[in-house]
Amino acid sequence: MRYRAAPGTGGASTLTTILFIEQVLNGLQFGVMLFVMAAGLTLVFGVMGLINLAHGSLYMVGAFAAAAVAGATGSFVLALGAALAAAAGAGALVELLVIRRLYDREHLDQVLATFALILIFSEGTRWMFGSFPLYLDIPDALSGVVTLPGGIQYSLYRLVIIGIGLGIAGFLFWLISRTRLGIRIRAGESDREMIAALGVDISKLYTLVFALGAALAGLAGALVGAIQSVQVGMGEPVLILAFVVIVIGGIGSIKGAFVGALMVGLTDTLGGLLLPGFFRLFMENAAATSTGSALASMLIYILMAVVLVWRPQGLFGPQT
Amino acid sequence: MKLRTLIAAACAGVLGTAGLAEDGKVKVGMITTLSGGGAGLGIDVRDGFLLAAKMAGNDNLEVVVEDDQRKPDIAVQLADKMIQSEKVDVLTGIIWSNLAMAVVPSATARGKFYLSPNAGPSMLAGKGCHPNYFNVAWQNDNLHEAAGGYANDAGFENSFILAPNYPAGQDALTGYKRIYDGDLAGELFTKLGQKDYASEIAQIRASDADSVFFFLPGGMGISFLKQYADSGLELPVVGPAFSFDQGILQAVGEAALGVKNTSQWSKDIDNPANREFVAAFEEAYGRLPSLYASQGYDTANLLLSAMEKADIANAEAFRAALKEADFDSVRGDFEFAANNHPIQDIYVREVIKEGEVYTNKITGVALEDHSNVYVDECDM
Structure with a gap:
């Protein structure tokens, strides 16, 4: 039995250009997934004025639906379809049964009711699927790494996620700015009573927007579930980040959600890489690691505070 | 005359055993995580513990199970409720070290026994150790x-x-x-x-x-x-x-x-206690046991072994009986170090x-x- 002091530290991994670019890609991938998650949240808040804490539960619903279907059929494409359908269905159902009654209530009532929904979704999922995490993996066709120009080795699946995220961003911009539904959504954001008075079926619009946001959350849950863990409670940490994103971007703005998500993704990833190295310049290794890591995990909240001091309505929020 | 003596003797016998049974009763309060993200661990500890209790068939052991939701404040409330209104003698079940730190010191200070089926924070192994605190799993390190x-x-x-x-x-x-x-x-x-x-x-x-x-x-x-x-x-x-x-x-x-x-445990450790445990767990719950289930099972068997030897009303004798660790651990050799933490392979x-x-x-x-x-x- 030997007990001894910690061995001399091997020091930090040196920061190379390749490592840096790889981390930028990681930040980008994290950011676009946050965007897909936050887009629904910001639309629902912008159009209906509703704070939906249960958005993270819809993310979980998507991941569980994908894991169940992938387990039964072995097809990842079917799994993604199931995630979209299950989350959109759950979203529409929740809007019709619960959320609809909350539009005229105060934000505090909305928080209380949607928090109750989190508990119902979590325990309902546990009741259906059990307490142990589910298996969902990257499809064989997308597993492994590809070598990018410059000799950067990067996960193919993460590249695909970046592609899907950017595709969804493009789709949402098109939807909001070029379609009749988008016009109604924008009109709903600026004056709810007026578009109802103009004869738009506002309750159908609300259900549609809610289901759209839910479907995006479910898709994010399924895509991320394949590289992370599919378990009860997986949605809440992401929900907090999604709120940070929409506060930074400005509530109700899709463009703000996009910029905010990329800022949060890159800040978090690069902060975790650079800060411990920075502290190592003038601190002993173990202390630098823990100080740097602690500060890195605070960085996005510091970013949010700075943005709010500078622009209280968020980067692209409506002027008040 | 003869009949009367017989009846009297029978009554005395009944009373005697009834009295003894009353004395030998041990009430266990299990506070563990049964909902939320970490529920799988608590469920396994509970299932392992209850399996051992059922297999022993000891009617003197009564178990109350509550869910701490992995929250220290709820764990503290549950511990207070169990000690004050349920009047438990022994507490167990906590999975997470931060919850254990919130519950264990006050429970042992109030004269209760605490048998840890999982969390083993260094605080409770070193300066904060207590004669009534036993860890049946491991020290965290x-x-x-x-x-x-x-x-x-x-x-x-x-x-x-x-x-x-x-x-x-x-x-x-x-x-x-x-x-x-x-x-x-x-x-x-x-x-x-x-x-x-x-x-x-x-x-x-x-x-x-x-x-x-x-x-x-x-x-x-x-x-x-x-x-x-x-x-x-x-x-x-x-x-x-x-x-x-x-x-x-x-x-x-x-x-x-x-x-x-x-x-410290694996399902293929080759000893009779472990073979019996793995087979019984699979039969009872339809899944393979985990590390946590084995720890819950050992915790219950440690407690049962002490109940065989001493009455919990006599805290000193019961403490000594626990310390002997005279039970067939599914890990094989098992004994307590001076600070009531396991010495094991x-x-x-x-x-x-x-x-x-x-x-x-x-x-x-x-x-x-x-x-x-x-x-x-x-x-x-």
């Missing part, structure tokens, strides 16, 4: 120390080590470094609850490490292993059993195959696939008769 021992045996010379930035994570890296002789290629603290390790994996790739040690319990470990397997890195990985437990292995899948992990296991099920197989012993470093700090 143990499995990490064993991973360090394995790293030496495997000839690792430049490990990259990572753990979440919270007390148990810091203990994990300290535990590994305490035994490991080689150099460090890097040392990282991740965020607690972090699910994306792309950044850490990139740093491992950029370093000149020859091996990776990680402590990432629950969902964090599932995420790390899946992403590590997808990254194309092929450095050997070692970690404590918490990321390779029966409950989560199926969720990690192929990514875990062949990975070495350290544990810690094994190296490898993740294998049996039919369609991922599970572990013992490949060797990492540390024999391993105790803990905090014994000397404990003054009792």
Whole structure:
């Protein structure tokens, strides 16, 4: 039995250009997934004025639906379809049964009711699927790494996620700015009573927007579930980040959600890489690691505070 | 006359046994995590404990189970309720070290026994040790120390080590470094609850490490292993059993195959008690037992062994009976060190696939008769 002091530290991994670019890609991938998650949240808040804490539960619903279907059929494409359908269905159902009654209530009532929904979704999922995490993996066709120009080795699946995220961003911009539904959504954001008075079926619009946001959350849950863990409670940490994103971007703005998500993704990833190295310049290794890591995990909240001091309505929020 | 004597004798007999049974009763309050993200662990501890109680068929043992939701404030409320209104004699069940720190010191100070089926924070092993506190699982550092021992045996010379930035994570890296002789290629603290390790994996790739040690319990470990397997890195990985437990292995899948992990228990430890436990658990619950289930099972059997020897009303005798640890542990040899923490072998296991099920197989012993470093700090 030997007990001894910690061995001399091997020091930090040196920061190379390749490592840096790889981390930028990681930040980008994290950011676009946050965007897909936050887009629904910001639309629902912008159009209906509703704070939906249960958005993270819809993310979980998507991941569980994908894991169940992938387990039964072995097809990842079917799994993604199931995630979209299950989350959109759950979203529409929740809007019709619960959320609809909350539009005229105060934000505090909305928080209380949607928090109750989190508990119902979590325990309902546990009741259906059990307490142990589910298996969902990257499809064989997308597993492994590809070598990018410059000799950067990067996960193919993460590249695909970046592609899907950017595709969804493009789709949402098109939807909001070029379609009749988008016009109604924008009109709903600026004056709810007026578009109802103009004869738009506002309750159908609300259900549609809610289901759209839910479907995006479910898709994010399924895509991320394949590289992370599919378990009860997986949605809440992401929900907090999604709120940070929409506060930074400005509530109700899709463009703000996009910029905010990329800022949060890159800040978090690069902060975790650079800060411990920075502290190592003038601190002993173990202390630098823990100080740097602690500060890195605070960085996005510091970013949010700075943005709010500078622009209280968020980067692209409506002027008040 | 004869009849009367007989009746009187029979009555005395009935009264006598009834009186004895009343005295021998032990009420156990189990506070464990049955809902939320970490529920799988608490459910396994509960199921293991109740299985042992059922198999013993001892009517004197009564168990009350409550869910702490992994929240320290709720655990404290439940402990107060169990001590004050349920009048339990023994508390057990807590999974997480921060909850144990909130509950154990006040419970033992009020004269209750606490048998820990999982959490073993260093505070309660060293200066904060208490004669009424027994840990039936391990001291928190143990499995990490064993991973360090394995790293030496495997000839690792430049490990990259990572753990979440919270007390148990810091203990994990300290535990590994305490035994490991080689150099460090890097040392990282991740965020607690972090699910994306792309950044850490990139740093491992950029370093000149020859091996990776990680402590990432629950969902964090599932995420790390899946992403590590997808990254194309092929450095050997070692970690404590918490990321390779029966409950989560199926969720990690192929990514875990062949990975070495350290544990004080495995389902293939060859002794009669363990064979009986594994078979009974599978029959009762329809799944393979986990590390946590084995700890719950041993905790109940320790308690039952003490109930055979002493009456809980006599705290001193009961304490001595617990300390003897005169029960057939599913781990084989088991005894308590001076600070009431186990002295036990810690094994190296490898993740294998049996039919369609991922599970572990013992490949060797990492540390024999391993105790803990905090014994000397404990003054009792």
